[in-house]
Amino acid sequence: MPAxxxxxxxxxxxxxxxxxxxxxxxxxxxRFARAVGVDGPYEELWRWSVEDIERFWGTIWDYFAIGPAxxxxxxxxxxxxxxxxxxxxxxxxxxxxxxxxxxxxxxxIHHASELRALSSLSWGELRQQTAQIRAxxxxxxxxxxxxxxxxxxxxxxxxxxxxxxxSLGAIWSSAAPEFGARSVIDRFAxxxxxxLLAIDGYRYGGKDFDRSKIVTEIAAAIDTLKRTVRFGxxxxxxxxxxxxxxxxxxxxxxxxxxxxxxxxxxxSGTTGLPKALVHSQGGILIEQLKKMHLHLDAKPDxxxxxxxxTGWMMWNxxxxxxxxxxxxxxxxxxxxxxxxxxxxxxxxxxxxSCFGTSAAFIAxxxxxxxxxxxxxxxxxxxxxxxxxxxxLSPEGFDWIYREIGADTWLFSTSGGTDVCTAFVxxxxxxxxxxxxxQGRSLGAALESWDEAGQPQIGAVGELVLTKPMPSMxxxxxxxxxxxxxxxxxxxxxxxxxARPGSSRVWRHGDWIELTERGTAVISGRSxxxxxxxxxxxxTSEIYRAVLALDQITxxxxxxxxxxxxGDGDWMPLFxxxxxxxxxxxELIGEIAARIRRDCSPRHVPDEIHQIAEVPRTLSGKAxxxxxxxxxxxxxxxxxxxxESLANPAALDWFVDFAAAASARIEA
Numbered sequence: 001m002p003a004x005x006x007x008x009x010x011x012x013x014x015x016x017x018x019x020x021x022x023x024x025x026x027x028x029x030x031r032f033a034r035a036v037g038v039d040g041p042y043e044e045l046w047r048w049s050v051e052d053i054e055r056f057w058g059t060i061w062d063y064f065a066i067g068p069a070x071x072x073x074x075x076x077x078x079x080x081x082x083x084x085x086x087x088x089x090x091x092x093x094x095x096x097x098x099x100x101x102x103x104x105x106x107x108x109i110h111h112a113s114e115l116r117a118l119s120s121l122s123w124g125e126l127r128q129q130t131a132q133i134r135a136x137x138x139x140x141x142x143x144x145x146x147x148x149x150x151x152x153x154x155x156x157x158x159x160x161x162x163x164x165x166x167s168l169g170a171i172w173s174s175a176a177p178e179f180g181a182r183s184v185i186d187r188f189a190x191x192x193x194x195x196l197l198a199i200d201g202y203r204y205g206g207k208d209f210d211r212s213k214i215v216t217e218i219a220a221a222i223d224t225l226k227r228t229v230r231f232g233x234x235x236x237x238x239x240x241x242x243x244x245x246x247x248x249x250x251x252x253x254x255x256x257x258x259x260x261x262x263x264x265x266x267x268s269g270t271t272g273l274p275k276a277l278v279h280s281q282g283g284i285l286i287e288q289l290k291k292m293h294l295h296l297d298a299k300p301d302x303x304x305x306x307x308x309x310t311g312w313m314m315w316n317x318x319x320x321x322x323x324x325x326x327x328x329x330x331x332x333x334x335x336x337x338x339x340x341x342x343x344x345x346x347x348x349x350x351x352x353s354c355f356g357t358s359a360a361f362i363a364x365x366x367x368x369x370x371x372x373x374x375x376x377x378x379x380x381x382x383x384x385x386x387x388x389x390x391x392l393s394p395e396g397f398d399w400i401y402r403e404i405g406a407d408t409w410l411f412s413t414s415g416g417t418d419v420c421t422a423f424v425x426x427x428x429x430x431x432x433x434x435x436x437x438q439g440r441s442l443g444a445a446l447e448s449w450d451e452a453g454q455p456q457i458g459a460v461g462e463l464v465l466t467k468p469m470p471s472m473x474x475x476x477x478x479x480x481x482x483x484x485x486x487x488x489x490x491x492x493x494x495x496x497x498a499r500p501g502s503s504r505v506w507r508h509g510d511w512i513e514l515t516e517r518g519t520a521v522i523s524g525r526s527x528x529x530x531x532x533x534x535x536x537x538x539t540s541e542i543y544r545a546v547l548a549l550d551q552i553t554x555x556x557x558x559x560x561x562x563x564x565x566g567d568g569d570w571m572p573l574f575x576x577x578x579x580x581x582x583x584x585x586e587l588i589g590e591i592a593a594r595i596r597r598d599c600s601p602r603h604v605p606d607e608i609h610q611i612a613e614v615p616r617t618l619s620g621k622a623x624x625x626x627x628x629x630x631x632x633x634x635x636x637x638x639x640x641x642x643e644s645l646a647n648p649a650a651l652d653w654f655v656d657f658a659a660a661a662s663a664r665i666e667a
Contacts, residue, residue, distance in 0.1 A: 013433040013434055013435065013436060013515075013519075014433065014434040015431055015432075015433055016397060016398075016401050016410070016431075016432045016433060016434055017401065017406070017407070017408065017409065017410065017431060017432040018431045018432075019409065019428060019429055019430070019431070020407075023409075023428065023429075024428075024429045026299075027297050027428045027429050028293045028294055028297055028299070029042075029045075029294045029295070029297065029427070029428055029429055030429060032063060032293075032294055033045050035063065036048075036059055036063075042427055042429060042430055042439060042518070043439075043518050045442065046439065046440055046441075046442055046518075049442040049443050050443065050444070050445040050467060053076065053443060053445070053467055053468075054074075054075040054076045055075075056442070056443055057075050057076070057086070057286065057443060057470060058075040060286055060289065060290050060443075061075070061087070061286065064286075064289045064293070066092060066097065066285065066286065066289070067090065067092060071087075071089070071090045071091065071092075072087040072088060072089045072090035072258070073088045073089040074087075074088055075087060076468070079467070079468065080504075081465075081467075081468050081472070081490060081504050081505065081506060082472070082482060082485050082486060082489070082490055082504075083482075084468035084472070085259070086258055086259065086280075086282065086283060086286075086468075086470045087258040087282055087286075087470075088258070089257075090257070090258040090282060091255040091256060091257055091258075092255060092256070092258065092281065092282055092285065093166070093167065093253040093254065093255050093256065093281070094166050094262055094281045094284065094285045095130070095163040095164075095166045095167045095253060096167070096253035096255075097285060097323065098163065098322055098323055099123070099127060099130075099163075099251065102123040102127070103123060104122060104123050104124030104127065105122060105123075105124065106122060106123050107120050107121070107122055107123075107327050108121055108122060108123045108125075108126045108322060108327060108328070109121040109126065109156050109159065109322075109327065109328055109329075109330060110303065110327060110328070110329045110330070110350045111155060111156050111329070111330040111331070111332075112330070112331055112332075112346055112349075112350070113153070113154075113155065113203070113330075113331065113332035113333050114203040114204065114205075114206070114332070114333035114334070114337070115202070115203050115233065115234070115236075115332075115333075116155075118346070118349050118350060121156045126156065126159070126160060126163075127251055128247065128249075129156070129157065129160035130160045130163045130164045130167065130251055131164075131245065131249040131250060131251035132244040132245045132246070132247065132249050133160055133161050133164035133239075133243075133244065133245075134164035134167050134168060134245070134249065134251065134252075135244070135245020135246070135249040136164075136229070136239075136243040136244050136245050137164055137165065137168060137170070137195060138168060138245075139245070140194070140195055140226060140227050140229075141194065141226065142165070142168055142170050142194055142195055143168060143169065143170065144168065144169030144170065144254060144256065144260075145169065145170065145171065145261075146168075146170045146171070146193075146194045146195075147170065147171045147172075147173060147191045147192060147193040147194060147264070148161070148165040148170050148171070148172055148173075148193060148194065148195045148197065149172075149173045149174070149175070149188045149191070149193040149195070149196050149197070150162070150172070150173070150174040150175070150196075150197040150198070150310065151174075151175055151177060151179075151184060151196065151197065151198040151199060151211070151215060151218065152174060152177070152197055152198070152199055152231060152233075152310055153176070153177055153199060153202050153233060153309070153310065153332040154308060154309055154310055154315060154330050154331065154332040155233070155330060155332055156330065157231065157238075157239075158174065158310055159319055159322075161197055162174070162263075162319065166262055166263075166281065167251065167252065167253050167254065168254055169254035169255075169256045169260065171191070171261045171262070171263060171264060171278075172262065172263040172264075173187070173188065173191060173193070173263060173264040173265075173266075174263075174310040174311065174315070175187055175188070175310065175311050176309035176310050176311030176312075176618060177199055177201075177202045177209070177211055178204070178309065178311070178618055178646070179311060179618065179643060179644070180214070180642075180643030181214045181217040181218050181221075181643070182641070182642075182643040183641060183643030183644045184214075184218050184643075185217075185218055185221045185222065186273050186274060186641060186643075186644075187266050187274055187276070188218070188222055189221060189222050190273065190276045190477050190478055191264050191276055191477050192222075192224040193222065193224060193225060194224065194225065194226050194227075195225065195226060195227050195228075195229060196215075196218065196219055196222070196225055196227075196228045196229070197229050197231060198211070198215040198218070198219075198228060198229070198230060198231065199211060199215075199230075199231050199232075199233040199234070200212055200215075200230060200231070200232050200233060200234045200235055200237075201233065201234035201235075202233055202234060202332070203234065203333065204333055204334050204337075205333075205334040205336075205337045206334075206337055206338070208234060210234070215228065215230070229243050256281055257282075258280060258281070258282030258283070259280045259282060259283070259474050260280060260281050260282075261278045261279070261280060261281070261474065262279055262280055262281040262283075262284050263278075263279055263284075263316065264276050264277065264278055264279075264477055265277045265279065265313055265316065265417050265420060266417070267417060267418075274641075274644070275476055275484070275488065276476055276477035276478065277417060277418060277473045277476060277477075278473055278474050278475045278476065278477055279420050279471060279473055279474065280470075280471075280474050282470065283469075283470035283471045283472070283474070284316075284320070284420060284470075284471055285323070286470050286471075287419075287420070287421050287443075287469065287470050287471035288317075288320035288323055288421070289323055290441075290442060290443060291317075291320070291421050291422070291441070292320055292321050292323055292324045292326075293324055294442060295422075295425070295426045295427060295428070295441055295442070296321065296324075296354070296386075296426060297384075297426075297428040298321050298324040298325075298326035298354070299324070299325065299326060300325035300326065301326075301353070302324075302326035302327070302353045302354060303326065303327045303328070303329055303350060303351055303352050303353050303354070303381070304318070304321045304326050304327070304328050304329065304352075304353070304354045304356065305328070305329035305330075305331070305343075305346070305347065305350065305352045305354065305355055305356055306318045306356030306357070306386065307331060307335055307343060307356065307357050307358070307361065309332075309618070309619075311618055311619070312417075312618075312619045313416070313417040313420050314356070314388065314389075316420055317420065317421070318330075318356070329346070329350045329352055331343065331346055335357075335361060336364070336368075340364065340365055340368040340370045341370060341372075341374075341377075343355075343357070343361075344370070344372040344377060344379070345377070347372075347379055347382055348377050348378055348379055351380070351381045352379075352381065352382055353381045353382060353383060353384065354382075354383075354384040354385075354386065355382055355384070355385050355386070356385075356386040356387075356388075357385070357386070357387060358387065358388060358389035358390065358620055359387050359388070359389055359390045359391060359392040359393070359396060359412070360389060360390060360620045362387060362392060362396045362399065362400070363393065363396060363547065365399070366395065366396065366399050367553055370403075371403060372403050372404055373403065373404070373405075379404070382404065382408075383405075383407065383408060383409060384408065384409040384410075384411070385400050385404060385408055385409070385410050385411075386410075386411050386412075386413060386426065387410070387411070387412045387413070388412070388413045388414065388415075388422065388425075389619065389620055389621070390524075390540065390620075390621065391412070391414075391521075391522045391523065391524060391538075391540040392412040392435075393435070393540075393543075393544045393547075394434045394435035394544070395544070395548070397410060397412075397432070397434045397435055398434065409426075409428060409432070410432055411425055411426030411427075411428075411432070411437075411438060412425060412436075412437050413425025413426055413437065414437060414510065414512075414520075414522045416508065418472075418473065418489070418508070419469060419471045419472055419473075420471055421441075421469075421471050422441060423440065423441045423444035423446055423465065423469070424437050424439070424440050424441060424444070424446055424463075424512070424520045424522075425437050425438065425439075425441065426438060427439040430518075433517075433519055435521060436515065436519040436520065436521055437519060437520040437521070437522065438519060439518050439519060439520070440514075440518070440520070443469060444465060444469060445465055445466045445467035446463065446464070446465055446512075447463075447464050447465075447466055447514070448460070448461035448462065448463065448464075448512045448513060448514045449461045449462045449464050449493065449505075450462075453493045456514075457514050457515070457516060458513065458514075458515060458516060459513060460511050460512070460513045460521075460523055460538070461511070461512065461513070462492070462493075462507055462508075462510075462511070462512075462526055463507075463508045463509075463510040463511070463512040463522075463526075464493065464505045464506060464507050464508065465505060465506035465508070466505045466506075468506075472506070473485065476488070486504075489506050489507060489508070490504040490505070490506065490507070491504075492507040493505050493507055509525055509526050510522055510523075510524070510525060510526055511523035511524060511525070511526045511538050522538075522540075523537075523538025523540055523541060524538035524539045524540040524541075525539075525624070525625075530542070530557070530559040530571060530603060531559070532559070532569070532571065532600070532602035532603050537599055537600060537603050539557055539624060541598075541599055542555075542557050542573075542595060542599055542603060543555050543557070544598070545594045545595045545597075545598035545599050546573070546575065546591060546594065546595065548594060548598070549587075549590060549591065549594060550578070551577055551578055551581045551587055551590075552575050552576065552577060552578070552591075553576045553577065553578055554575070554576035554613065554614045555573060555574065555575045555576065555614065556573075556574045556611075556614045556615075556622050556623075556624065556627060557571065557572070557573045557574070557605065557624075558571070558572065558624055558627055558628040558631065559571045559628075560628050560631055560632050561632070570606050570607075571603070571605050571606050572605060572606060572607045572608070572609060572631075573591070573605035573607070573608045573609070574608075574609050574610075574611045574614070575591070575608060575609070575610060575611065576610075576611055576612065576613055576614060577610055582610075583608065583609075583610040588608050591605075591608055592604045592605070592608075609657070611650070611653055612650065612653065613647055613650045614650065615627065615640075615645055615647060615648070615650035615651045615654070616645065616646045616647060616650075617644055617645060617646060618644060618645065618646050620646070623640060623645070623651070626639040626640035626651070627639075627651075627654050630651070630654050630655060630658050631654065631657070631658050631661070633658070636651060636655045
């Protein structure tokens, strides 16, 4: 059913929230629109931003005073994708902009963890920490172009270490301490780092995890390392003795060209080696200034929280909020310990105004019966909730407005590690409709294309970007001729010979529907979409139907060629049931009926099996494609990197299931 129809009634999608005139008037987006002379409907501003991208991004440069216009030769010297060249000739420093004109007494960061009580860090303290770490790295020989890798948690010291690295013109990369040794080595070894910054251990779910042996294993496997610097997090000792520079170390900044690498992020690593995505200092700076000011609407009195680890791009996103005058809130630990109320308690204690999380966390909160405002909890400053990571279900939208409040701005966003931003999602001046993302981001020439490569409205298609964005990766590390980068994003739709001058487009790998009113619905990954008899259905739509049943807490569905010599396809569904519930014929019938009603009769699964848990990556994504490959006979070690998984044992069930299925066929 089209995205602008209510799935139960067929009526147009339900309006949940409309920004007040006061909110619209106070929005940074409104001031920007007036400044550029496009003070009409948001759609007009978006269309201007993508039809004249050089003028738009040049205006962003000027509006946020990145530097004088004479600092660059041209906004976009080459429009080709890949290979677009932005702000040629410009020199800048990401951390220098962040520290520019800061009041040392002002608060930059609020932080809490399972090891530390809620506290705050001033801009002066952040400046001093950054300067001391910079001095320590410089003494180790770190300079422009060198790589510094971090096996550190989501704490202020990690942010200071990143800013220190970037201030030297060096390149940053981080992995969460939950990652196993092999997973970290697979990432860091690719970029040949000079220095490793690593913790002694961490606390999660009330348990302490010593990482000393794993750090030793990582260091031994990366032969380019000149030094491993330990940070005592579990024992509270901090940076190892002799590493930090003096307390009065000056904080200097090395200017670099716009396209100079800032950091390396990684694809999930569920199949083969993770792709090492290189983003530039200038590209990330200008994108984050646009995103945090105009779309997140971060203001001086805001406190912005997003639950993340240092292994997910949302950590980089949250750090970018420091480019505004808002304060950020960090949390390190288990978001569900000791109960699912933990993050809502933090929101109260830290006076969070914008609460960012994942769709999976919202779904888990619903299942657990969480009441964010329960027990007299005061969330007086909370007026915005952000969701990302996977599509937020319509039920998730309803829950936020029921439990947080009718005057909450809920913005579901979608983008990716690939671009380290969201190119569809929050627009503070637009209404919110159930199950829909508010609009396309400024500067993102996003369209939904059908199989013939034609743009469409009101139908599900491939999410593509027809013009470049500054935060697109400048390269994959270890891809000197750019062939891997081209294959990943730019070869699905070749240039159209019927359109002279047409170039390649970025195909992201998501299914998206754009509605007549300019909103969007993400249906999941296009490479995991299920096409049954010509009816395409995103797996998220099937999960929505299945998880509406109280007996089911999680699910995974795949579609693959029918085992043996049979024609057609085979679609098994795997479900996690509530404690005490059994997969009886009655429940199987309920599941089938719900999918038939909410999705389509063609998407009723061929088989339904009970599992203990769904295998997921460390960032919470279900392993649909790896499970599909295992069921098709691919060796498990080739289908997924176990150390990139949050629960690797969950994959063993599917390995055994595949073996049993193969034995039945052979018999």
